[in-house]
Amino acid sequence: MSTLKLEIVTAEGVAYSDEVNAVVAPGIEGQLGILPHHAPLMTVLEPGQIMVRKGGEETFMAITGGYLEVRPDKVVILADAAERAEEIDVARAEEARKRAEERLKAAGGSLVDLARAEAALRRSMVRLRVAESVKRRGAARTRPQQ
Ligand code: ATP
Numbered sequence: 001m002s003t004l005k006l007e008i009v010t011a012e013g014v015a016y017s018d019e020v021n022a023v024v025a026p027g028i029e030g031q032l033g034i035l036p037h038h039a040p041l042m043t044v045l046e047p048g049q050i051m052v053r054k055g056g057e058e059t060f061m062a063i064t065g066g067y068l069e070v071r072p073d074k075v076v077i078l079a080d081a082a083e084r085a086e087e088i089d090v091a092r093a094e095e096a097r098k099r100a101e102e103r104l105k106a107a108g109g110s111l112v113d114l115a116r117a118e119a120a121l122r123r124s125m126v127r128l129r130v131a132e133s134v135k136r137r138g139a140a141r142t143r144p145q146q
Contacts, residue, residue, distance in 0.1 A: 001021055001055075002021075002036040002037070003019040003020060003021055003036055003054075004019070004020060004021075004023070004034070004035070004036040004037075004038070004074065004075055005017075005018075005019055005020075005073065005074035005075065006018060006019075006020045006023055006052060006074065006075050006077070007074060007075070007076050007077070008050070008061070008063075008077045008079060008082050009076065009077070009078055009079070010078075010079050010080065010081055010082050011080070011081075012081075015061070015079070015082040015083075015084075016052070016059075016061065016082070016084075018052075018054060019054070020052050020053060020054040021035075021036070021053045021054055021055070022034065022035050022051075022052070022053040023050065023051070023052055023053075023075060023077075024050070024051040025045055025048075025050050025063075025068050025077065026045055026046045026047070026048025026049060026050070026063070027043050027044070027045060027046070027068070028043065028044045028045070028046055029043075032068065034068075034070060034075055038070045038075075039070065040070050040071060040072065041068070041069070041070040042067065042068070042069045042070075043067070043068050044065075044066075044067060045063060045065055045066045045067060045068050045077065045079070046065055047062075047063065047064045047065045047122050047123055047126045048062075048063065048126055049061070049062060049063075049126070049129070049130045049133070050062075050063055050077070050082070059084065059085075060084070060085040060130055060133070060134050061082050061083060061084050061085065061130070062082070062083050062085065062088060062126050062127045062129075062130035062131075063077070063079040063080070063081065063082045063126075064079065064080045064081045064082075064122075064123045064126065065079070065080050066078045066079035066080055081123075083127070085130050085131055085133075085134035086134065088127045088128075088130060088131040090127075090128065090131050093124045093127040093128050093131070094124075094128065096120060096123065096124035096127075097121060097124035097125060097128065099120070100117050100118075100120040100121035100124060101117075101121060103116075103117035103120070104117040104118065104121065
């Protein structure tokens with residue numbers, strides 16, 4: 001099976017680096033599936049879920065937005081923040097969501113406060129969604145066969 005080199009880089013360092021079979025990322029115009037030998041491309045990513053397939057295994061990550069570049073030799077995702085689903089602190093994301101909702105209510109007429117609170121709310125919702133969907137997949141996998 002052919003592979004592509006994938007690097008996910010954040011301000012904090014390399015979040016993921018491996019030879020993989022496929023990547024699905026949240027492009028601004030919808031889900032973007034990248035297979036080996038994809039044509040060069042540069043696009044903006046929305047906050048959302050990244051799925052990486054390597055062999056029979058799928059890895060899920062939350063990203064809070066960034067850029068994806070398909071180069072001839074590798075695919076690079078530059079993300080503001082990226083966490084593997086299993087690393088997401090759900091309690092922290094819940095707290096962030098509550099804080100953002102309170103700030104949205106209190107923002108009044110300030111567009112800057114509103115935009116910041118909306119962005120924080122979106123980040124927290126993406127983290128909660130990615131953590132939850134991986135938990136559900138795990139539960140489905142361990143469910144006894146009928
Ligand atoms: P918070 O208010 O909880 O810090 P935030 O949305 O402001 O959330 P970010 O600025 O997006 O946080 O991220 C800051 C750093 O914290 C990044 O390294 C990110 O990966 C990490 N991070 C944020 N929230 C979580 C979480 N719920 N679980 C694990 N890591 C997180």
